[in-house]
Amino acid sequence: MKTGKIAFQGALGAYSHEACVNARPNLEPLPCQTFEAVIDAVNAGQADLGMLPIDNSTYGRVADMHRLLPDSGLHIMDETFVRVRISLLAPKGTKISDIHTVRAHLVLLPQSAAFLKKHNIEGIAAVDSAGAAADLAQNNTPGEGVLASSLAGEIHGLEVLAEDLEDHGHNTTRFVVMGRDADLSRRSEAPNGxxxxxxxxxxxxxxxxxxxxxxxxxxxxxxxxxxxxxxxxxxxxxxxxxxxxxxxxxxxxxxxxxxxxxxxxxxxxxxxxxxxxxxx
Incomplete structure (x- = not known):
């Protein structure tokens, strides 16, 4: 029975969520806490597909992913790429000069080092950038911002104060779409092989x-x-x-x-x- 859902790791607004929107816009995104939970959701029939990051152009392979894939019972159906564009998010009415600290996933902080130094903003590591955006929207902590995707700002009602903050413009994450049933058809319409x-x-x-x-x-x-x-x-x-x-x-x-x-x-x-x- 089809659920019309695609599972991903993270909160709504995560880059994995963006990958779901890009690759399967007709499916409802299903947030999961861990990569294992994504796999379990697909195997249990709670989602039709799963979206998992496999490697990144800056950091190489995603930790644990190659360990998880062979024993997941799932099959790669497609691949999709997400250019990691970092935005500064804050509650509406906030100015950049009001921001003293930002929270973001650990990998985003060094990628935005030049911007943070220029504006004398301290970076604090968070488990999940999109989750940090949700927390900020709920708590409205004065002087605090979040580094995350613009999608996270849109979803959680935060204002985008600045975009494309990353020091280098090539940072891209590759995701794979996973399903329970293998599709080994040649798919001759694939223009790139x-x-x-x-x-x-x-x-x-x-x-x-x-x-x-x-x-x-x-x-x-x-x-x-x-x-x-x-x-x-x-x-x-x-x-x-x-x-x-x-x-x-x-x-x-x-x-x-x-x-x-x-x-x-x-x-x-x-x-x-x-x-x-x-x-x-």
Whole structure:
């Protein structure tokens, strides 16, 4: 039974909420406290889809995400990118000169360092920028502002005092849309081609990773991402997260994956989906 909802981590107005609006404007956003809660909501049928951040152009991969995805029971349906635009929010009638402190998620504060220094504003770390916006709207603390998205200001009735405060204009977060049912159709209408994501562990034999990767090189398959991470805190148990250009039905991709499987003890196909223009 469809719920018409898409789950995301954070409060209304979070950048994950913005990703939901961009990618699935027809679905009702469902806020969740944790990434695990997003996954649980989709698996329990409380939401049709989940929106999860996977990596960021400034900070790299999102902590824990590659650990959560393989065992989530969900599949990647699409990807979407959100340019992180930071706004200064405050209760209506406030001027920038009135602001002495701002609250924001820890990662937003250093990105706005030049603006905060210029206006002699102290940054205080918050668990969630959108949640901080909701708290400020409720408490109306004098002299306090929030760094968050303009969407958060719109939702919580705060005024945007300044926009695009980030020191560098390239900060972008990549999200993936997750669903219970895999969609491995080629989707030939995808103008930028397809991306296939998977997780694997190599067998415990000499040069296993080198041999496993050889199939992609010899078959001319472009691997755009390869990251390793420990499993269960063991230095000997390593998983690899990889992304390639192409679809499993492509002859070259099929041969490369067959060769990979020969050298692995685990291979989990997470999804095959259209490449977004913003990744190029």
């Amino acid at each position: 397809m991306v296939t994501s998977f997780v694997f562990r190599v067998r415990n034999i000499p040069a296993a990773l080198y041999k496993a990767m050889g199939g992609f090189a010899t078959n001319g398959v472009n691997m755009t991402k390869l990251e390793s991470y420990m499993v269960d805190g063991s230095f000997m148990a390593t998983r690899f997260y990889a992304e390639i250009e192409g679809h499993p039905d492509d002859a070259a991709v099929r041969r490369a994956l067959d060769e990979l499987e020969y050298f692995t003890s685990e291979l989990i196909l997470l999804g095959s989906y259209p490449a977004e223009q913003k990744r190029h």
